[in-house]
Amino acid sequence: MTTPLTEKELKKQYETYREMNLSLDLTRGKPSSDQLEFSNTLDGILNGDYFASDGTDTRNYGGLRGISEIRSIGGELLDVDPNLVIAGGNSSLQLMHFVVDSIMHYGLVEKAFSKEKLVKAICPVPGYDRHFNLTQSFGIEMVTVPMTEFGPDMEAIEKRVVDQPSCYLLWCVPKFSNPTGCTYSDSVVKQIAELPAKSKHPLYVLWDNAYAVHDFDSPPIKLANIFDYAADFGTADKIIGFSSTSKISFAGAGIGFITSSEPVLEAIEKRLGLVTIGPDKVNQLRHAKLLTGRIREHMQKHASLVKPKFEAVERGLQNGLGNTNVASWTQPKGGYFVSLDTQPGLAKEVIDLSRNIGVALTPAGATFPYNEDPEDKNIRIAPTFASIKEIETAIDALTLCIRLADLNQVKDRNGT
Ligand SMILES: Cc1ncc(COP(=O)(O)O)c(C=O)c1O
Structure with a gap:
């Protein structure tokens, strides 16, 4: 006392x-230096063999969605079919920026939002500062809803989406949320999956599962699968999931992941092709060798x-x-x-x-x-x-x- x-x-x-x-x-x-040490075998792990399981020479251009073995890791982190994963770059934040830019200025499966008079994003608070800075940089107005121990206050969100429709984006960090550490309850996940169906205009849920496997104890806490619920509600085109290996391997040299429906991924891939001829597949292969079957x-x-x-x-x-x-x-x-x-x-x-x-x-x-x-x-x-x-x-x-x-x-x- x-x-x-x-x-x-x-x-x-x-x-x-x-x-x-x-x-x-x-x-x-x-991560501390001691944590980074756990992944030091990344250095040299390929031992001169640069070929992915399907024969792709990872040293060369191409493969915008990433090699299949790293997409399986992304599928494990995001709890989705690896075919619905794009692995690219070293940072999920960069992918989030890319997706918000695409939504705002080019459109994914909807027309671009930037012509709308007012675009708002719902931000559960307290939340992740970099989400907020990113959102602000696009001139998107942010409205806050409080976090509870079960996830965001859904009544407050529904008001924003249904009663006063003006919001086009919703930020979520569903597991070990930054900074409260809460994991969204099954019922909150289900309600969020349904939201885009209730909204009068397109609402994208940005599902940043950065801490998907960062449990302290065993067995790990199970986060309900929003993508399964979204399939039931017909909202799969509006849920975009993100994750990365930043706090699994090297924070500055990991792999970022996106998941969504196939039409959304196609739209993202098309835009990605304007920016790059392909991701760093050598690092993807290294990560696949380090982590396959060993994430837990x-x-x-x-x-x-x-x-x-x-x-x-x-x-x-x-x-x-x-x-x-x-x-x-x-x-x-x-x-x-x-x-x-x-x-x-x-x-x-x-x-x-x-x-x-x-x-x-x-x-x-x-x-x-x-x-x-x-x-x-x-x-x-x-x-x-x-x-x-x-x-x-x-x-x-x-x-x-x-x-x-x-x-x-x-x-x-x-x-x-
Ligand atoms: C919620 C959340 N998302 C994303 C990131 C950054 O991830 P990345 O390194 O993959 O860009 C962080 C880092 O602190 C985070 O807390």
Whole structure:
């Protein structure tokens, strides 16, 4: 249980931290170097044999959808038929940008949206900052709906789609969501699959399953299959799934994946052909050799390093803030983030106080469109890159800053 400290004691601890000249960083969800080591066999794994199982010479041009063995890996991650997977590039974010650009300016199975007076995207919050930045860059207006522990608030989404139709896109991170860590319930997945059928105009669901196999425990959590539901509702053309091996192998040198219906994939492939003559199939073959039949085993190695870091975060938050009502936080069972909510009005101050003693946190507001957290309360903690020792120090310092900020707020409120 947290022992209440006096203002003087809190300030004294804060000064002690300042004198330590810390330089700790919990900002971005990057794999640690130890995690990257698990995939070092990628180097040299081909041993001079560059031919894919169907005889394709991976060193040469062509093969816009990717080689079949890597599309099988994409199919496993996205829980779909590998024939409905395009494997391309090293980043799913780049594919998302490409797809939104295509939807907006060229059209996939619909005409381009950019001529519409107003195009809005529904963004569950807190959410992934890069989705928001990408969306904003196309001049798309973002409207927020709250996240619950079961996924986005579906009542709020239905209002946007059915009662006040103006939204053409919906962002989803369905498993170990960034940053809350929640996995969408079966019923939420089913309702999302049905949404495009209810919408008065085309609604694309951008289903970013970045953390599909990033469970800490066995057996893994099963995410309902949105593509199966979509087939039932006749909405398959409106669900576009993404994933990648970024946090499975090398974050900067992995493989990105897209899935959707065949007509949508054909439209995407046609546009991809304007940009490239083919993906890096050599890297695809390397990844297929590393991961085929081994994804679970490989991800358990990651979990053995990542889970203890999340446990360190939980321990530190409990020690510093347990049994107080100053903050609440999520306890994810996988993924890369913990989402912490302070009392309203404190996040900016907490992040400033932390920065001043050498603990870098994601800027306040980053988990909301336009960097505006209306209640100024959400803080995203990304513990994977730091060591356990660093996490322990950083979380201890963070909880101190939260208590200090809370004290300052109480004093302001009381005019003392
Ligand atoms: C939800 C989500 N999607 C996508 C990405 C980036 O994926 P990639 O490296 O495949 O571009 C991240 C990285 O943090 C993420 O959290």
